Amino acid sequence: xxxxxxxxxxxxxxxxxxxxxxxxxxxxxxxxxxxxxxxxxxxxxxxxxxxxxxxxxxxxxxxxxxxxxxxxxxxxxxxxxxxxxxxxxxxxxxxxxxxxxxxxxxxxxxxxxxxxxxxxxxxxxxxxxxxxxxxxxxxxxxxxxxxxxxxxxxxxxxxxxxxxxxxxxxxxxxxxxxxxxxxxxxxxxxxxxxxxxxxxxxxxxxxxxxxxxxxxxxxxxxxxxxxxxxxxxxxxxxxxxxxxxxxxxxxxxxxxxxxxxxxxxxxxxxxxxxxxxxxxxxxxxxxxxxxxxxxxxxxxxxxxxxxxxxxxxxxxxxxxxxxxxxxxxxxxxxxxxxxxxxxxxxxxxxxxxxxxxxxxxxxxxxxxxxxxxxxxxxxxxxxxxxxxxxxxxxxxxxxxxxxxxxxxxxxxxxxxxxxxxxxxxxxxxxxxxxxxxxxxxxxxxxxxxxxxxxxxxxxxxxxxxxxxxx
Amino acid sequence: xxxxxxxxxxxxxxxxxxxxxxxxxxxxxxxxxxxxxxxxxxxxxxxxxxxxxxxxxxxxxxxxxxxxxxxxxxxxxxxxxxxxxxxxxxxxxxxxxxxxxxxxxxxxxxxxxxxxxxxxxxxxxxxxxxxxxxxxxxxxxxxxxxxxxxxxxxxxxxxxxxxxxxxxxxxxxxxxxxxxxxxxxxxxxxxxxxxxxxxxxxxxxxxxxxxxxxxxxxxxxxxxxxxxxxxxxxxxxxxxxxxxxxxxxxxxxxxxxxxxxxxxxxxxxxxxxxxxxxxxxxxxxxxxxxxxxxxxxxxxxxx
Numbered sequence: 001x002x003x004x005x006x007x008x009x010x011x012x013x014x015x016x017x018x019x020x021x022x023x024x025x026x027x028x029x030x031x032x033x034x035x036x037x038x039x040x041x042x043x044x045x046x047x048x049x050x051x052x053x054x055x056x057x058x059x060x061x062x063x064x065x066x067x068x069x070x071x072x073x074x075x076x077x078x079x080x081x082x083x084x085x086x087x088x089x090x091x092x093x094x095x096x097x098x099x100x101x102x103x104x105x106x107x108x109x110x111x112x113x114x115x116x117x118x119x120x121x122x123x124x125x126x127x128x129x130x131x132x133x134x135x136x137x138x139x140x141x142x143x144x145x146x147x148x149x150x151x152x153x154x155x156x157x158x159x160x161x162x163x164x165x166x167x168x169x170x171x172x173x174x175x176x177x178x179x180x181x182x183x184x185x186x187x188x189x190x191x192x193x194x195x196x197x198x199x200x201x202x203x204x205x206x207x208x209x210x211x212x213x214x215x216x217x218x219x220x221x222x223x224x225x226x227x228x229x230x231x232x233x234x235x236x237x238x239x240x241x242x243x244x245x246x247x248x249x250x251x252x253x254x255x256x257x258x259x260x261x262x263x264x265x266x267x268x269x270x271x272x273x274x275x276x277x278x279x280x281x282x283x284x285x286x287x288x289x290x291x292x293x294x295x296x297x298x299x300x301x302x303x304x305x306x307x308x309x310x311x312x313x314x315x316x317x318x319x320x321x322x323x324x325x326x327x328x329x330x331x332x333x334x335x336x337x338x339x340x341x342x343x344x345x346x347x348x349x350x351x352x353x354x355x356x357x358x359x360x361x362x363x364x365x366x367x368x369x370x371x372x373x374x375x376x377x378x379x380x381x382x383x384x385x386x387x388x389x390x391x392x393x394x395x396x397x398x399x400x401x402x403x404x405x406x407x408x409x410x411x412x413x414x415x416x417x418x419x420x421x422x423x424x425x426x427x428x429x430x431x432x433x434x435x436x437x438x439x440x441x442x443x444x445x446x447x448x449x450x451x452x453x454x455x456x457x458x459x460x461x462x463x464x465x466x467x468x469x470x
Numbered sequence: 471x472x473x474x475x476x477x478x479x480x481x482x483x484x485x486x487x488x489x490x491x492x493x494x495x496x497x498x499x500x501x502x503x504x505x506x507x508x509x510x511x512x513x514x515x516x517x518x519x520x521x522x523x524x525x526x527x528x529x530x531x532x533x534x535x536x537x538x539x540x541x542x543x544x545x546x547x548x549x550x551x552x553x554x555x556x557x558x559x560x561x562x563x564x565x566x567x568x569x570x571x572x573x574x575x576x577x578x579x580x581x582x583x584x585x586x587x588x589x590x591x592x593x594x595x596x597x598x599x600x601x602x603x604x605x606x607x608x609x610x611x612x613x614x615x616x617x618x619x620x621x622x623x624x625x626x627x628x629x630x631x632x633x634x635x636x637x638x639x640x641x642x643x644x645x646x647x648x649x650x651x652x653x654x655x656x657x658x659x660x661x662x663x664x665x666x667x668x669x670x671x672x673x674x675x676x677x678x679x680x681x682x683x684x685x686x687x688x689x690x691x692x693x694x695x696x697x698x699x700x701x702x703x704x705x706x707x708x709x710x711x712x713x714x715x716x717x718x719x720x721x722x723x724x725x726x727x728x729x730x731x732x733x734x735x736x737x738x739x740x741x742x743x744x745x746x747x748x749x750x751x752x753x754x755x756x757x758x759x760x761x762x763x764x765x766x767x768x769x770x771x772x773x
Binding site for chain 1: 475476477478479480481482483484485486488489492493495496519520521522523524525526608609615616631634635636637638639640641643645646647658659661663664667670671737738740741744745
């Protein structure tokens with residue numbers, strides 16, 4: 001690779017134009033050697049510059065834990081406040097690349113009280129690396145990490161059995177941990193699992209194979225990351241296009257801007273705008289990247305669409321193929337991860353941001369909370385920081401959504417506290433009720449005569465608003 | 471068919487940045503783009519032009535002028551704003567101008583504090599922007615690796631690393647109270663190599679300071695500083711030499727170290743970057759004091 005850089009840079013650039021991207025999350029606790037593993041990936045893939053290295057050589061002596069050896073963990077432990085504590089306190093994003101792929105690592109802490117960080121990191125990841133200390137095997141936290149990455153829809157899990165050097169590189173240790181993890185993965189229904197024996201400290205099976213684990217003939221971590229297949233069956237998915245912004249530079253142009261969330265669309269396709277249900281056809285598609293018209297667009301391209309008829313379309317609407325529509329409802333069954341110190345309160349009004357819509361909503365019922373260590377279901381009345389629970393949520397107006405299992409983009413949402421504006425939770429749609437429910441009836445809200453008269457006036461004179469009877 | 475529907479990493483990064491920009495324009499009342507004239511700002515501006523095509527980007531460019539920027543940067547800035555048809559707002563802290571502040575005589579810390587950090591905060595108070603785009607990347611520096619794409623700032627423009635909102639999927643929380651704001655970093659996931667490669671592929675205009683040329687330089691503060699105008703103290707200038715140099719980042723000329731180089735084309739710059747062994751921030755005098763100095767600066771309100 002470096003030969004080509006020196007000898008023919010233009011050829012090198014051409015090759016690198018065609019790289020793809022892979023995002024992964026690393027899960028492990030303070031002692032699993034996670035920072036060392038990431039430091040090793042960056043170091044061995046030559047992503048570390050000399051000045052950064054000299055800074056950690058200095059720091060290794062001062063705060064490092066490896067004596068006179070280089071403490072690779074210091075490459076990634078960023079903020080001075082956490083360096084003093086010796087732990088990673090937030091999600092950090094790191095980058096490296098090979099000839100084939102650019103990688104984005106979500107580096108998250110494994111300590112229990114920081115579940116929310118792991119959920120955050122997992123939300124954008126295609127692959128998860130779960131670190132297991134070979135001396136300790138599967139711990140409670142392994143179960144927790146596995147549950148979370150599976151909950152967040154990650155289909156590929158790499159189990160890196162680390163510190164093999166401390167168990168004399170014994171194959172039995174590796175095999176026994178692998179066997180126990182298979183049971184755990186079956187219990188959770190994890191799709192694709194890969195196992196690699198490694199020593200992040202010594203560098204075995206990270207980038208280079210090393211001589212210590214001759215009984216293992218599978219991929220090194222680096223090779224696996226480079227070749228792992230993450231192309232889900234997106235082609236079969238159907239077109240979802242949440243409208244972000246209406247671009248109206250002049251009276252002749254009205255373009256609907258957004259990023260294709262899934263599937264693909266062609267010029268002249270018949271489309272439906274949700275939630276209104278109006279239909280039209282695609283007139284033009286502009287590829288934002290090329291600033292030119294194209295015939296077909298697919299996820300995750302940023303595009304601008306114009307329609308054949310003048311239809312009322314705004315931010316928050318979803319454009320879909322008429323032949324395949326998501327459900328439109330205001331009643332959802334969801335999995336919620338609570339992320340705030342203030343507990344979640346039933347019937348309190350929160351704001352939900354889902355795709356490009358912001359809608360008020362309230363939780364009506366907590367079906368159960370999941371203990372992320374034992375996977376047992378527990379009955380509770382409120383949710384506290386880092387709780388994960390199945391809930392029923394009611395929105396103040398119906399919107400178009402999918403289940404998270406089918407579509408990560410249109411099936412996920414964040415919960416915002418209306419008083420503090422904080423993001424207090426994350427949600428994944430499990431199922432959408434067929435029936436729209438009357439939020440007023442459920443909240444027992446009563447209306448004055450004047451409000452009832454106003455409602456009737458709107459229904460009589462503006463039927464196109466689809467106003468509900470109160 | 472499957473292969474056809476794959477986006478390259480640069481196309482994915484491009485789409486992500488465009489998504490972020492559109493999201494901001496749709497949700498905030500008074501957004502602006504901090505345009506610092508460097509390569510990252512050039513890429514950011516290029517992406518903004520794409521995001522709102524065929525309309526011009528619906529927000530102004532703002533530049534905090536420390537009065538010690540390379541002269542070419544100012545020329546480039548004015549020319550570029552005119553070309554793209556966007557409003558350009560520039561601001562310099564009158565306090566610094568009154569005291570005739572100079573990094574040479576007052577030191578880099580005071581200069582940066584008054585002309586950059588304080589100036590930026592004043593400017594934000596005057597124009598009341600509720601969202602400001604910045605070109606910072608997560609790969610630049612360790613404290614930036616934890617930065618959100620929407621970075622929340624309180625009414626004093628301060629960044630509290632422990633009170634950042636969790637950021638999941640691509641769903642960004644744009645809620646702010648009066649006086650609070652969000653710094654938005656659409657290039658968060660780009661690396662230095664991505665930026666250069668994209669500039670090369672898209673033929674994006676950047677100042678010629680990035681390309682090697684014979685320039686008059688002095689040794690100052692442990693770095694090679696270009697003699698950009700007559701304000702360089704005479705005694706320092708006496709030992710000046712002419713050398714083939716270029717810059718890996720652009721900022722205030724007395725605080726921006728040049729590197730010896732023969733790279734005069736983009737592929738040569740990229741080649742040099744890939745073969746070199748020092749990171750781009752080393753050229754910035756501001757960072758070299760303490761390994762956590764950037765974190766401190768950010769807490770005070772610097773980008």
